[in-house]
Amino acid sequence: MDLEKYKKNYQEIEAFQQTKNLDYYAHPARYYVKPFKIVGNVYYIGDSKVCSHLIDTGDGLIMFDSGFQHSVHLLVQAVWEAGFNPADIKYLIHSHEHFDHIGAADEFRDLYGCKLAISRAGADIMRERPELVYLKACPNPYATLFTPDLELEDGQVLTLGNTSIRCVLTPGHSPGVMSFFFDTCEDGRTYHVGYFGGAGFNTLYREKLLEDKLPLSMRETFLESLQKVREYPVDVVLGNHPRQNETLAKREQMLREPGTNPFVDPGEWKRFVDQLTGQFREFMEAGN
Numbered sequence: 001m002d003l004e005k006y007k008k009n010y011q012e013i014e015a016f017q018q019t020k021n022l023d024y025y026a027h028p029a030r031y032y033v034k035p036f037k038i039v040g041n042v043y044y045i046g047d048s049k050v051c052s053h054l055i056d057t058g059d060g061l062i063m064f065d066s067g068f069q070h071s072v073h074l075l076v077q078a079v080w081e082a083g084f085n086p087a088d089i090k091y092l093i094h095s096h097e098h099f100d101h102i103g104a105a106d107e108f109r110d111l112y113g114c115k116l117a118i119s120r121a122g123a124d125i126m127r128e129r130p131e132l133v134y135l136k137a138c139p140n141p142y143a144t145l146f147t148p149d150l151e152l153e154d155g156q157v158l159t160l161g162n163t164s165i166r167c168v169l170t171p172g173h174s175p176g177v178m179s180f181f182f183d184t185c186e187d188g189r190t191y192h193v194g195y196f197g198g199a200g201f202n203t204l205y206r207e208k209l210l211e212d213k214l215p216l217s218m219r220e221t222f223l224e225s226l227q228k229v230r231e232y233p234v235d236v237v238l239g240n241h242p243r244q245n246e247t248l249a250k251r252e253q254m255l256r257e258p259g260t261n262p263f264v265d266p267g268e269w270k271r272f273v274d275q276l277t278g279q280f281r282e283f284m285e286a287g288n
Contacts, residue, residue, distance in 0.1 A: 122176025172222025
């Protein structure tokens with residue numbers, strides 16, 4: 001997590017957010033990342049801005065997050081290039097209800113018939129507080145929200161083929177953030193995979209919470225969510241955005257050093273949670 005950018009005041013961050021993705025909006029293909037296997041049956045199919053992952057369960061595919069709507073073609077290309085057919089996606093599960101993670105949901109369902117899932121809390125936001133999805137910042141002025149097929153509850157387990165995913169509500173970054181935990185196997189070993197569904201501080205400035213008519217207690221809720229999942233056994237950390245877990249740097253290391261896998265790191269999860277916790281406390285102490 002890059003704490004330096006959060007040391008700016010809220011107005012500076014708002015201005016930065018409005019301009020940081022302009023080239024990505026205009027030329028999304030420049031941000032394409034060749035898909036790759038992370039470990040076992042888990043693949044990276046996202047771009048260099050936002051993460052998406054694919055799980056091959058042996059009885060169909062599960063996809064995490066549909067990114068921005070304007071870059072749906074990159075996701076479709078990545079699924080094919082990874083060696084899979086998008087028509088085999090059975091579930092498209094979303095980590096939270098912000099437009100940069102749910103953007104292409106309807107496109108995938110309309111094209112391939114997959115079921116769309118999000119936490120019940122996230123679904124409630126889309127129904128009752130749609131402005132909190134921040135579609136006003138979406139590069140497509142015609143973007144709309146999807147109606148989920150599945151509204152996931154805290155602690156629910158979703159099973160397809162050889163994969164069972166535990167869904168854990170971890171609100172903070174948004175009210176509907178959900179994190180996911182599941183096992184994957186490779187070369188006779190089982191690895192525990194963890195995906196924290198929303199780690200950004202940008203929605204947790206005091207001014208932002210007041211503007212969004214959300215309680216300031218969301219800040220404490222974020223810290224509580226981090227502690228809620230801290231002790232989960234995790235060998236492989238998946239990111240929400242590539243910088244959160246250095247997805248692309250790890251991929252470069254895999255290419256430089258064949259036979260190594262920096263994604264497998266049993267200590268990374270607690271380091272990640274503890275770093276986020278410490279940095280967020282600094283963020284609050286700085287008066288943000």
